[in-house]
Amino acid sequence: MYILGIETSCDETAASIIEGKGSMVKVLSNVVSSQIEIHQKYGGVVPEVAAREHVLNILPVVNEALTTARTSADYMRTYADSSRSASVRVKSAPICGVDAVAVTVGPGLVTSLSVGVETAKVLSYVWNIPVIAVNHIEAHLYANFIEREKVEFPALVLTVSGGHTILVLMSGHGKYKIIGETRDDAAGEAFDKAASLLGLGYPGGPAISAEAEKFSIFNFSRQGGTPPRRWQFSKKSKIPASPAGRQNPTRLPARQESKIQLPRPMLESKNSDFSFSGLKTALLYQLKKDLNWQKRIPEYAYEFQRAAVETLVGKTIRAAKKLPIKTVMLSGGVAANAVLRQELKEETEKLGLKFLLPELIYTTDNAAMIAAAGYFKAQRKEYTAWQKLAVRANWELA
Ligand code: KG4
Ligand code: ZN
DSSP: OEEEEEEOSSSEEEEEEEEEETTEEEEEEEEEEEOHHHHHTTTSOOHHHHHHHHHHHHHHHHHHHHHHHHTOHHHHHHHHOGGGGGGOOOTTHHHHOOSEEEEEEESSOHHHHHHHHHHHHHHHHHHTOOEEEEEHHHHHHHGGGBTOSOOOSSEEEEEEOSSOEEEEEEEETTEEEEEEEBSSSOHHHHHHHHHHHTTOOSSHHHHHHHHHHHHHHHHHHHTTOOOOGGGOOOTTOSSOOOOTTOOOOSSOOOOOOOSOOOOOTTTTSSSSOBOOHHHHHHHHHHHHHOTTGGGOHHHHHHHHHHHHHHHHHHHHHHHHHHSOOSEEEEESGGGGOHHHHHHHHHHHHHTTOEEEOOOGGGTSSOSHHHHHHHHHHHHTTOOBOGGGOOOOTTOOOO
16 A cells, blocks of 8 residues: 655645555655754744745655655556556556555644645545545654564654653553653753754754764863774864764764753653743753853763753653563664663663664654555545544644
């Protein structure tokens, strides 16, 4: 079965074609048009601007996803095979080439969501194919099902993005129980706000990681350690220029001691909820007291990242110990963070549990994850008539 996924919930216009067979999801195309450069000058996403950009981008992006998928050998073979037509619910399969369209209907920015939803309605009507309403948080979690044969349930999923921080117990496809969530800011939002306080721009997550890495490499080498080969730097420069945006190093330097101390919010509380607004405020107060903070940005970024990662890992592992699970999964934009990926993996494996995380390209917003979630809903025949399809800006997962 071929699914077109459409994602426009925030500032990425994305479309993807996936092929689903049994429990396997194969990505044939994955097109993301990012608006980051446009929103950077405002220091964050401006909803009105985002929606206008989606309107301009959506059809070229869908068209590119279809065109790229059509060059895939498997796809060509399937659609050239006329015996398949009976299993395809579309009359004009070779023209549109997909069996259903899956679209994010929420949660997200209402004006941005509307662009994707209206596009999906039109395609469903014109191509006479069913439409699948997808929850954006559910889709992040389904990034873990892309190009993966088997996932063992029950699974505990930590989804950390710019809008959400949520621990979900997934007992099977479409079966969710919320174990904990943030009471205020999402983890990604905290990274973005901390980066803004440190003058690092938007989006904050990759910028904080890159600065933090400078601090850890510098100290690692000062303490007599040899940095991993990829990080060795010339003796002239005290702090190496870290390639910003590189989020998946093969080995991280050992943990460092920072003189800056930030809180690990709610780490000791018995419930599985999170809180990140206090962490950002603590950073603000420390910066106000420190006249030299501009010379210590890597150290502040390092301590902020440590506080966020220790909190996320600590609370997830504590929940994992109490639940009858086989797998721990990580998803969402903050799952691009190399330190979080490594530490949650290590701690999960110490418990003898399986650890899964999406490929980097499927952590931040994309449409392959929307199509993947849509595929599993299609298997349960969870379609929505296009006449009834509507934006659900505050749609909760469970
Ligand atoms: O999932 P996503 O693309 O959009 C939402 O659904 O919100 O997540 C975006 C968030 C941003 O807050 C961004 O700063 C954060 O993910 N992020 C990171 C990293 N890369 C992206 N946070 C921490 N470390 C990173 N390396
Ligand atoms: Zn997202």
